[in-house]
Amino acid sequence: MxxxxxxxxxxxxxxxxxxxxxxxxxxxxxxxxxxxxxxxxxxxxxxxxxxxxxxxxxxxxxxxxxxxxxxxxxxxxxxxxxxxxxxxxxxxxxxxRGEQIRLPSPSPQRDLLDGALEEEADRPTASRVGRAELLAAAEVSEAELAEWESYGLVGEADGGGYDAETVTVAKLVADLGRFGLEPRHLRSVKAAADREAGLVEQVVAPLRRHRNPQTRAHAEATAKELAGLSVRLHAALVQTALGLRLQ
Structure with a gap:
């Protein structure tokens, strides 16, 4: 200190x-x-x-x-x-002002600092679901899921199975489909998400390559914070655009 x-x-x-x-x-x-x-x-x-x-x-x-x-x-x-x-x-x-403050407990990602980076990386595997579970969660048919995969909206994780984020995507795609939005309509959304992910990666890539495991752990937290801000910005821009068009 x-x-x-x-x-x-x-x-x-x-x-x-x-x-x-x-x-x-x-x-x-x-x-x-x-x-x-x-x-x-x-x-x-x-x-x-x-x-x-x-x-x-x-x-x-x-x-x-x-x-x-x-x-x-x-x-x-x-x-x-x-x-x-x-x-x-x-x-x-x-x-x-001389006040006492209470900081939140360190994030579980601090476990990375003990050298268990590989173990942390494997944790999502335990929470993955199979194809049948994904179909049930999204309440869609095999044909619909296959179509989503053909458009790159969802896909299996490395090692097989679908992670929690993919399950969320599947549910959202299904919900949008009930309003008449088909997978082909969502290609632009997927492309925009890929570009945003690329911007986040540019920021955190140097930290992820650092030899210090503490810095690499910080990179993951930074990526999550940037992703959250990106989502909020996207939502705000959509609301602004809709407001302008409905005036």
């Missing part, structure tokens, strides 16, 4: 200024605990108003020890509890 250097009160302005460091120095201080952090990440957190470094007359950022510790707190909340930035800001504001 980063520690704020002792001193401060009574040191005078010159001494206080001497304790200010550049963004590169901040990066080197954080890297031991957070190997995935980058200068771009620090700048992003500043742009989001989570940290406010001082600026020199020429515009260079200068960070105090308190700024560095605040950044460490933010990164820990993201890494250990997978909190969104809005919640992190609320927690930090509460701490600044």
């Amino acid at each position: 980063l520690r704020t250097p002792t001193g401060g009160a009574g040191l005078g302005t010159a001494a206080a200024d001497d304790r200010l460091v550049s963004i590169g120095s901040v990066l080197s201080q954080l890297r031991d605990e957070f190997p995935e952090v980058t200068i771009s990440k620090i700048r992003f957190l500043e742009a989001e108003g989570l940290v406010e470094p001082r600026r020199t007359a020429s515009g260079y950022r200068k960070f105090s020890p308190q700024d560095v510790e605040r950044l460490a707190q933010i990164l820990r909340m993201q890494r250990d509890h997978y909190l969104p930035l809005k919640v992190i800001r609320e927690h930090l504001d509460a701490l600044a």
